[in-house]
Amino acid sequence: MKATSVRGASFSADEQRVLYSSNETGVFNVFSVPVTGGKPTQLTRSTQDASITVAYFPTDDRVLFTRDSGGNELAHLYVRTLDGQEKDLTPGDEHRASFFGWSRDGAAFYVLTNERDARFQDLYRYDAKTYARPLLYAGDGEHVPGALSPDEKWLALEKSRTLSDSDVHLYEFATQQRRNLTAHEGSASWKAATFDPASSALYLLTNEGSEFIRVERHVLASGKRELVEQLEWDVLSTEFSRRGLWRITRVNEDGRTTIRVHDVKAGRRVSLPGIPEGAISGVSLSRGQKRMAFHVDGDRSPGNLYVYDFETKKLTRLTDTLGQALPPHKEALREALYQELGNPQTQEAMLREISPLFHAEKIRSPLLVIQGANDPRVPKAKTDALVEAVRKNGVPVDYLVLPNDGHGFSSTKSEAETSVRILSFLDQHLRQRP
Numbered sequence: 001m002k003a004t005s006v007r008g009a010s011f012s013a014d015e016q017r018v019l020y021s022s023n024e025t026g027v028f029n030v031f032s033v034p035v036t037g038g039k040p041t042q043l044t045r046s047t048q049d050a051s052i053t054v055a056y057f058p059t060d061d062r063v064l065f066t067r068d069s070g071g072n073e074l075a076h077l078y079v080r081t082l083d084g085q086e087k088d089l090t091p092g093d094e095h096r097a098s099f100f101g102w103s104r105d106g107a108a109f110y111v112l113t114n115e116r117d118a119r120f121q122d123l124y125r126y127d128a129k130t131y132a133r134p135l136l137y138a139g140d141g142e143h144v145p146g147a148l149s150p151d152e153k154w155l156a157l158e159k160s161r162t163l164s165d166s167d168v169h170l171y172e173f174a175t176q177q178r179r180n181l182t183a184h185e186g187s188a189s190w191k192a193a194t195f196d197p198a199s200s201a202l203y204l205l206t207n208e209g210s211e212f213i214r215v216e217r218h219v220l221a222s223g224k225r226e227l228v229e230q231l232e233w234d235v236l237s238t239e240f241s242r243r244g245l246w247r248i249t250r251v252n253e254d255g256r257t258t259i260r261v262h263d264v265k266a267g268r269r270v271s272l273p274g275i276p277e278g279a280i281s282g283v284s285l286s287r288g289q290k291r292m293a294f295h296v297d298g299d300r301s302p303g304n305l306y307v308y309d310f311e312t313k314k315l316t317r318l319t320d321t322l323g324q325a326l327p328p329h330k331e332a333l334r335e336a337l338y339q340e341l342g343n344p345q346t347q348e349a350m351l352r353e354i355s356p357l358f359h360a361e362k363i364r365s366p367l368l369v370i371q372g373a374n375d376p377r378v379p380k381a382k383t384d385a386l387v388e389a390v391r392k393n394g395v396p397v398d399y400l401v402l403p404n405d406g407h408g409f410s411s412t413k414s415e416a417e418t419s420v421r422i423l424s425f426l427d428q429h430l431r432q433r434p
Contacts, residue, residue, distance in 0.1 A: 004321045005381035006305050008053030009284040009293035011035075013060055018284075018293050018318060019043075020305050021053040021065075023379045026406070028052055030065050030080070033318045035291065035307050040319075043080055048374065051078075054099045057128060058106030058287060064099060071373070071403065077111055079131075089131060094118065104150040104197075104242075106287075110136070112145060121145060123155070136173070143169055143178070146192030151199040154220065156192035168192050168204055170220075181218055184208055193237060197244035203228065205235055215249065229260075240264070241285040246310075248283055248292075257281055259294070272308065274315045279303075293318075357382060360389035366396040368425040370418055372405035398425050 004024040011018055016035055021028045025042070028050035033040040043063060044051040054064035054077070063080040074096045077089045090097035092115050100110035100123065107128050112121045120139035127133070136155075137145060143157035146168065153173055160166040165187040171178045181202070182190040188208035193215065195202050202218045215229040215238050229235060229249060236250040236257065247262040257279045261270040278298035282305075285292050290310055297303035305319045342351045352358050367390055371383045380401065387399050400421050402414050 004319075004379060005385075006295065006303060006319050006321060007282060009282045009295070009305060010053060010055040011284065011286040011291065011293065012056045013058055013287075015286045015288055015291060017056075018305065018307060019053050019056050019063060020319070021051065022319070023050075023381055026374055026379065030063060033305075035316065035318075037316050037318055043084075044086070055102070058102060059128075064109070066097075066099070068096075087131075089126065090115065100145065101148065103152070110148060114139075117141075123148070125152075137171070143171075147194050147202065149195040149199040149202075150197055153199065154195065154202070156195070156202055158190075158192055162187065164189055166190055168202075170202065182206070182208075189213070194239045197240055197242070203238055205237070207234075241289045242287050243289060245289045246270075246285060246292075248285065250280070250283065259283060261292075270310075273313055275308070276306075276315075357386050357389070360386055361393060363390050363393065363395055366398070366425075366429045368398045368400075368422065370400045370421070371402065372407060373401055373403045374406045378407065396429075 004022055006020050006022045008021045009018055012032070017032045018035055019030065019032050022031050027046055027048060029042055029046055030044040030051050030053050031040040031042050044065065046067065049067050049069055052066045054066060056063055060082065062082060065078050065080065066075040067078055068075045074094070075098065076091070077097045077099060079087050079089055081087060090111065090113050095113055095115040095118065097111055097113040097115075100112050102109050103125075109126050109128060111124045111126055111133070113124065114121055116122055116138070119141045121144055122135060122139050123137040123145050124133040125136050139145070143159050145155055146158040147156040149155070155171040155173065157169040157171055157178065158166055159169060166189050167180050167182045167184070168190045169178050169180050182204070184190070189206060190208065191205040193203040193205050200220055202220065204216045204218060205213050206216060207213045212230070212232060213234040214227065214231070215235050217226045217228050219226070229238065231251060233254070234252040236252055238247060238249040240247050244264055247264050249260045249262070251258050251260060259280050261272060262268070263270050276296050276298065278296040280294050280296055281303070282295040283292065284294070292308045292310065293305065294308070295303045295305055304317055304321050307316045307318060308314070356363070369383060369387055371378070371380055373380055387397050391397050398421065400418065402417070405414050
């Protein structure tokens with residue numbers, strides 16, 4: 001049984017397709033799938049470096065995605081053009097870039113990059129047609145951009161003193177002045193969540209004076225601070241749909257991420273019937289505010305991509321990460337493999353029952369795991385999940401990832417490195433000490 005991982009979600013301009021990334025090819029690539037479900041279309045074809053979904057363009061089928069080189073974590077932002085070509089929008093060798101959102105009218109998007117100075121995060125505004133990019137804000141290494149107002153008049157900046165003590169500053173573009181909105185005594189975390197669609201208020205996350213992180217609203221005109229949402233859990237984020245119909249809050253409930261959807265005009269929480277149990281991530285709202293895409297990762301099943309229709313209350317699963325496909329060169333052996341290993345179409349329960357991934361809590365002995373980063377049969381993401389699950393039980397795990405190998409060894413260097421690691425592991429856990 002081939003298990004895959006999926007991540008990211010973005011609706012197409014016509015809201016009929018959802019963009020996401022999957023490692024079903026052995027490395028993450030970008031795919032598109034109809035909102036009604038069906039066969040996905042592969043849009044990027046990288047064989048070595050992971051391509052991670054960012055977004056569809058708001059007015060056409062161009063696609064933004066990120067890709068680093070050889071896992072160096074220096075991600076660049078790329079555009080896939082309408083003719084299928086790929087263009088690096090942040091070229092260079094020693095810097096990293098990240099997407100920072102779309103303008104209100106979709107005519108531009110924002111990018112953070114440290115190309116000017118590796119220590120500083122600068123904010124650029126990219127024209128969505130020409131990719132011309134004026135600099136909006138030059139970072140100083142201390143104040144990190146957290147949220148930009150839709151009217152482009154205000155930039156929320158985060159300044160950390162320690163990992164648990166931080167402030168939010170408000171920068172006004174017209175005056176180029178910056179002021180601290182959250183000056184406090186003692187240790188407290190303050191983060192910028194989002195501006196409202198009208199650019200009238202900044203929403204903040206803080207745990208000042210509390211065990212848990214809550215949502216507060218800072219009204220820009222008056223400076224008044226209001227409590228918005230407080231739970232017996234940590235709020236991880238809150239954001240609005242494009243025109244402000246919905247506000248989505250992500251909450252850490254006992255280590256599992258859940259979401260709360262609020263009808264802003266009615267001032268109430270919206271029920272979401274049929275949403276499966278599990279940790280929710282990658283929430284994305286369509287520009288028309290009719291649909292929501294998200295991932296659900298269950299305790300005993302891999303994460304899948306879903307679409308929820310607010311009007312019909314219909315939930316549609318768009319991916320099957322347990323997988324039922326074989327690599328093209330193995331198609332002729334499909335039936336033989338199914339007889340030997342089990343058929344995922346008819347024997348899913350049996351395959352779950354024998355899979356180590358779903359029984360990690362039973363592993364008690366020290367474990368050595370060797371993984372090829374480019375393995376198309378056993379994707380690294382699934383091995384990562386197994387290793388993480390075993391480590392949560394306090395079991396020692398020695399995890400060796402071979403960056404240039406797949407399902408087997410392609411070099412004597414890998415063979416030698418693996419042999420040394422195995423010997424070290426056996427010496428540590430099996431050799432009797434004098």
